[in-house]
Amino acid sequence: MAEKYDHSSIEARWQSVWENKKAFSTSGDRKEKYYVLEMFPYPSGKIHMGHVRNYSIGDVVARFLMMRGRNVLHPMGWDSFGLPAENAAIQHNIHPAKWTYENIENMKRQLKRMGFSYDWDREVATCKPEYYRWNQWLFLKLLEKGLAYKKRSSVNWCPGCATVLANEQVEEGRCWRCDSTVEIKDLEQWFLKITAYAEELLDHTYKMPGWPERVLIMQRNWIGKSVGAEVNFKVDGSDDAIKIFTTRPDTLYGVTFMSLAVGHPVIPAITAPERREEVERFTAKARAESKARGVEEIVKEGVFTGAYCVNPLTGGKVPVYVANFVLMEYGTGAVMAVPAHDQRDFEFARAYKLPVRVVINPPGKTLDPVEMEEAYVDEGIMANSGPFDGLQNTAAMDAIIDLLEETGAGKRSINYKLRDWGISRQRYWGCPIPVIYCDKCGTVPAPYEELPVILPENVKLTGKGLSPLAGAEDFVTVDCPRCGGKARRETDTMDTFVDSSWYFLRYVSPKEDRLPFKKDEAAYWMPVDQYIGGIEHAVLHLLYARFFTKALRDLGLHGSDEPFKNLLTQGMVCKEILKCPEHGYLYPEEVKDNKCVFCGKAVEAGAVEKMSKSKKNVVDPDKIIERYGADTTRMFSLFAAPPEKDLDWSEEGVEGSYRFLGRVWRLVTENLDALMGTQAYDASSDGALEGALKDLHQQTHRTIKKVTQDIEERFHFNTAISSIMELVNTLYQLQSGSDLKTDIGRKAFREAVEAVVLLLSPFAPHISEELWERLGNAAPVYETPWPYLREDALAREEVTLIIQINGKVRSKVTVPVDAPEEAVREAVMKDDKTNEWIKGKEIKKFVYVPNKIVNMVVA
RNA sequence: GCCGAAGUGGCGGAAUUGGCAGACGCGCUAGAUUCAGGUUCUAGUGGGUGAAAGCCUGUGGGGGUUCGAGUCCCCCCUUCGGCACCA
CATH class of the missing domain: 3.90.740.10 (Valyl/Leucyl/Isoleucyl-tRNA synthetase, editing domain)
Known part of the structure; x- marks a missing residue:
C-alpha cells in the first residue's frame, strides 16, 4: 500500500525548512526587480477567506517571478492602529496594545501556516513608535510645505465611532465602518491638502494602463473636475x-x-x-x-x-x-x-x-x-x-x-468635487499629531529631534466624549519648544489611512532610522509592480496613497509619480446564506433537512452573498487548513474563479481540489520506480519520440506555455490550473499502458511529471517541494528555475481542419501544416462525408483559413 | 437619474486575435475495485429526436455586418456595483 498524502506533516515540514533557510529573504543583488504587494491587513484577530484569497494570489505571483529569476520583494505587515482595538479595550478591559499585538501574533501564525513567501524580516506594524515616528515626521514636512493646515469647518461626525470622518469615509450618509448615520459638527480639524494635487491625480488616471478602468473611473468621478x-x-x-x-x-x-x-x-x-x-x-x-x-x-x-x-x-x-x-x-x-x-x-x-x-x-x-x-x-x-x-x-x-x-x-x-482630507480623529489608538499649542506662540510643531511623540499607555477609555488623550495630563502638559512656557499638546490622533498611505515605501528599508525610507532603495524598488487588494479601497486608500506618493516626491524623498504600476482588485469571497422566516440567518448546523432546527419552518437557501459574521455564512480558514491543508485551500481559492471576480465558496469544490492534489501525489509516489532510474527527456540527445509519447511531450510544453502565459499576462490562475489538470489526466491514461516499459517512454514521462510539479509549485508549494525532493532533486523548488519552454516541441507536421458547409461543421480533414489552398481543396474533395453534403450542388465560394478551417458555400 | 460591469449546461467557470461553444472542476449516472460504506479507477453527462450513425437546436431578447458571431455594430430586457441635487 502506497503512502497516503499527509498534508499536515508535509506542510509543517516545508514551512520550517523555508523559515530556517530564510528562503524568501529579499536579496541585495541588484538584478531585475519585482515588487509584489498585497494590502496589509488590520489585525482584527483572525484572517478571513478574503485575506486567504488576496494573499494566495500575491504568493503565486511572487513565487512565479522568483523562479523566473527576478529579485522579488514580497513583504507583509500590519495596519495596526484603529478603532476595533479601542472598542475591545472598552468592552473587555484589555489594553489596545496588548489586544493588537496578540492578534498580530495569531494572524502571523495563520499566514505562516498558509505557506506564503513573505520576507518577514521586513515586517512593519503601524502602531509601533519606529513606524509612526515617520508618520509624524512626514506630517511636519507637509506642515512646512503648507500641505497640512488646521481650520474650523463643518465636518462629518460618526456618533457610533465617536470621531470625525473624511468625506471619503462617508457612504450614502453613513459611516463606512459602523454604518451609523453621520452627523454634521462644527470643529477645528487638521487637513491635508490633497486638493493641491487634484489636477495631477486626475491627469495620471489617463496614464495608468495597469489599473482596472473602473477604479480609474471611480477616482475621476470622485475628483469631479x-x-x-x-x-x-x-x-x-x-x-x-x-x-x-x-x-x-x-x-x-x-x-x-x-x-x-x-x-x-x-x-x-x-x-x-x-x-x-x-x-x-x-x-x-x-x-x-x-x-x-x-x-x-x-x-x-x-x-x-x-x-x-x-x-x-x-x-x-x-x-x-x-x-x-x-x-x-x-x-x-x-x-x-x-x-x-x-x-x-x-x-x-x-x-x-x-x-x-x-x-x-x-x-x-x-x-x-x-x-x-x-x-x-x-x-x-x-x-x-x-x-x-x-x-x-x-x-x-x-x-x-x-x-x-x-x-x-x-x-x-x-x-473640483474633491475636498481636503480631514485627518483629525478624536480617538486614542492612533498616531499622535505632533503639534503643540502655546498661548504666546500659537500653534508650534513638535521639534523633529523629539520624535516620536509617544502615545501614552495609561489613558482612560470610555468611548464617550472627545479625544481620550485630553485626559492624560502627563501627555498634554508640555513646555513650548519656542518660548519654554507652559503649553499643551494636540490630543487628536491621525486617521489610520495616513499610516497606510506610505507603508509600501517603508518596506524598501524598514529598519532605516534617519529617514522614513532610504532614497536609493526606493529608487530601486519603486513603484510597486503589482498591488493586490479589494475594490472597496477604490477611492479611499488608493487615492490617499497616490496623493502621498506625489507629496513625498515633491519633498524630495523619492522619485516616483505613482505608487502602484499594476493593480489587481480581487473579487469578494461569497457563500450561500440560509435564512429562516422566523429566526433570520442560520449557521449550516442549524439547518436539518432544509428546515430550521428551532421552529421547523422551511429554510430559504440559494442566495449567494459576501461572507460576513452577521449573515452567518463565514468559513474559518483555520478549520479548512486543518482538514484539507494550506495547499488545497490555496488551490481552491485560485481555481474556483478568476481573481477579479467574486468567488463562491463550496465545500464540494474544496474537496475537488483536495482530490486533485491526491491524484498528483499518487501519480508521483506510485510511479517512483519508473521515474527514479531515468532523466527527463532531452530532444537533443534522446532521439525522436513517436505516437502517444510525442503527443505527451508536446502537451507538456503546451502546458508550460499556457501556465506561464496565464500567470504572467492575465493572472488567470483558474485556467492555468485546469491545464495542469489536463496534463495530469493524460499521465493517468499513460501510466497503465506499455509506454513506461521503454527507456524513452520513462524519459518522456519524467519530463511531464517534473513539469507538473514545478508548474504547480506557485499554487501548491508544499506538496510540490515534497514531490520534487522525492523525485531525487537536491535543490528545493524555490531555487529551481521555471520549466523551460521548447518551442520546437510545439511544432506539428499535420493539422486537423474543420470542414464547414454553409457555416455548419460537417467533417474534418487532416493536412500538412501550412498546406496551400490547392492541396487542401484536393483533400477536401476526396472526403466522403463532404461529398455527400455537396453532391449535386454548386460550390459558390471556398474559404480557407490555413491550419484552422475550410468553409464552402454551396447551393 | 448618471457612470460602469456582467448575463454561456443542474452549479463554478473555459473559449487570449471573429473560426469545432461548454475546456477544467463540482454534481449526477453507470461500470470496476471493496465484505460493505467511503476512497480510488474507467466511461458518460447542454436540450430535442433517434435503436444507432446521425440530424435539428442552442451563449438574456430582437435586428444587423460576415463565408462564418458567445466574440463586432444598433435597439431592448435583467442583475450587480459606484456616484447621486456637484450648479
Whole structure:
C-alpha cells in the first residue's frame, strides 16, 4: 500500500525548512526587480477567506517571478492602529496594545501556516513608535510645505465611532465602518491638502494602463473636475457681491433668480429686515432636514431673502433665494438659476412661480417657456442673448467668458468635487499629531529631534466624549519648544489611512532610522509592480496613497509619480446564506433537512452573498487548513474563479481540489520506480519520440506555455490550473499502458511529471517541494528555475481542419501544416462525408483559413 | 437619474486575435475495485429526436455586418456595483 498524502506533516515540514533557510529573504543583488504587494491587513484577530484569497494570489505571483529569476520583494505587515482595538479595550478591559499585538501574533501564525513567501524580516506594524515616528515626521514636512493646515469647518461626525470622518469615509450618509448615520459638527480639524494635487491625480488616471478602468473611473468621478466660469453678481443697493460657479456660462442671459445654500455667509447681510424671521425659520428647518437626509430625495424648497442682484451682462435684477438643494461645500455655495436649461432650477421656478427665460433653442425649434415640462439641457442655438443670438451655444460659451473677463465680472474657472482630507480623529489608538499649542506662540510643531511623540499607555477609555488623550495630563502638559512656557499638546490622533498611505515605501528599508525610507532603495524598488487588494479601497486608500506618493516626491524623498504600476482588485469571497422566516440567518448546523432546527419552518437557501459574521455564512480558514491543508485551500481559492471576480465558496469544490492534489501525489509516489532510474527527456540527445509519447511531450510544453502565459499576462490562475489538470489526466491514461516499459517512454514521462510539479509549485508549494525532493532533486523548488519552454516541441507536421458547409461543421480533414489552398481543396474533395453534403450542388465560394478551417458555400 | 460591469449546461467557470461553444472542476449516472460504506479507477453527462450513425437546436431578447458571431455594430430586457441635487 502506497503512502497516503499527509498534508499536515508535509506542510509543517516545508514551512520550517523555508523559515530556517530564510528562503524568501529579499536579496541585495541588484538584478531585475519585482515588487509584489498585497494590502496589509488590520489585525482584527483572525484572517478571513478574503485575506486567504488576496494573499494566495500575491504568493503565486511572487513565487512565479522568483523562479523566473527576478529579485522579488514580497513583504507583509500590519495596519495596526484603529478603532476595533479601542472598542475591545472598552468592552473587555484589555489594553489596545496588548489586544493588537496578540492578534498580530495569531494572524502571523495563520499566514505562516498558509505557506506564503513573505520576507518577514521586513515586517512593519503601524502602531509601533519606529513606524509612526515617520508618520509624524512626514506630517511636519507637509506642515512646512503648507500641505497640512488646521481650520474650523463643518465636518462629518460618526456618533457610533465617536470621531470625525473624511468625506471619503462617508457612504450614502453613513459611516463606512459602523454604518451609523453621520452627523454634521462644527470643529477645528487638521487637513491635508490633497486638493493641491487634484489636477495631477486626475491627469495620471489617463496614464495608468495597469489599473482596472473602473477604479480609474471611480477616482475621476470622485475628483469631479468641472470646467466653467466664476461670475460675480452685485447685490442691488449694497457693496456685497455674490460669486457663483457655473459650467454653463452660455446660459447667463437666462438667469431669472439666484439660489444660495443654507449657511451662505452673505445671507445675514443682504436679507431684508421684514424677511429675516422667515429666512431664519427656513434655515432652521432645512438644517434639521438635511441631518435626516436619507436615500429619499428631498423636495426642493426655498425662501426669498428680499434682496436682488444684478446680472453683469444684462444689468437686469433677479431675486435672491435661499434654497435647500444648494450645497455649501461645492463651488461657492451660490448658484445662478437658469430654469429653462437646468432641471433643478426649473422645478424650483415652477414651485415658486418664477419666470422661465429660454436662451437656447433646439435646432429648428423655438421653445415656449410656458409650455415647457422640463428644462432643455442639450446643445442648440442661442436666443434672447443680445450679441450672441444665433450662435451655437458651445461656441457662445467661450465668447461669453471672454466678455466677462473683459468687463471684470468673471473669469474662467475650474472646480473640483474633491475636498481636503480631514485627518483629525478624536480617538486614542492612533498616531499622535505632533503639534503643540502655546498661548504666546500659537500653534508650534513638535521639534523633529523629539520624535516620536509617544502615545501614552495609561489613558482612560470610555468611548464617550472627545479625544481620550485630553485626559492624560502627563501627555498634554508640555513646555513650548519656542518660548519654554507652559503649553499643551494636540490630543487628536491621525486617521489610520495616513499610516497606510506610505507603508509600501517603508518596506524598501524598514529598519532605516534617519529617514522614513532610504532614497536609493526606493529608487530601486519603486513603484510597486503589482498591488493586490479589494475594490472597496477604490477611492479611499488608493487615492490617499497616490496623493502621498506625489507629496513625498515633491519633498524630495523619492522619485516616483505613482505608487502602484499594476493593480489587481480581487473579487469578494461569497457563500450561500440560509435564512429562516422566523429566526433570520442560520449557521449550516442549524439547518436539518432544509428546515430550521428551532421552529421547523422551511429554510430559504440559494442566495449567494459576501461572507460576513452577521449573515452567518463565514468559513474559518483555520478549520479548512486543518482538514484539507494550506495547499488545497490555496488551490481552491485560485481555481474556483478568476481573481477579479467574486468567488463562491463550496465545500464540494474544496474537496475537488483536495482530490486533485491526491491524484498528483499518487501519480508521483506510485510511479517512483519508473521515474527514479531515468532523466527527463532531452530532444537533443534522446532521439525522436513517436505516437502517444510525442503527443505527451508536446502537451507538456503546451502546458508550460499556457501556465506561464496565464500567470504572467492575465493572472488567470483558474485556467492555468485546469491545464495542469489536463496534463495530469493524460499521465493517468499513460501510466497503465506499455509506454513506461521503454527507456524513452520513462524519459518522456519524467519530463511531464517534473513539469507538473514545478508548474504547480506557485499554487501548491508544499506538496510540490515534497514531490520534487522525492523525485531525487537536491535543490528545493524555490531555487529551481521555471520549466523551460521548447518551442520546437510545439511544432506539428499535420493539422486537423474543420470542414464547414454553409457555416455548419460537417467533417474534418487532416493536412500538412501550412498546406496551400490547392492541396487542401484536393483533400477536401476526396472526403466522403463532404461529398455527400455537396453532391449535386454548386460550390459558390471556398474559404480557407490555413491550419484552422475550410468553409464552402454551396447551393 | 448618471457612470460602469456582467448575463454561456443542474452549479463554478473555459473559449487570449471573429473560426469545432461548454475546456477544467463540482454534481449526477453507470461500470470496476471493496465484505460493505467511503476512497480510488474507467466511461458518460447542454436540450430535442433517434435503436444507432446521425440530424435539428442552442451563449438574456430582437435586428444587423460576415463565408462564418458567445466574440463586432444598433435597439431592448435583467442583475450587480459606484456616484447621486456637484450648479
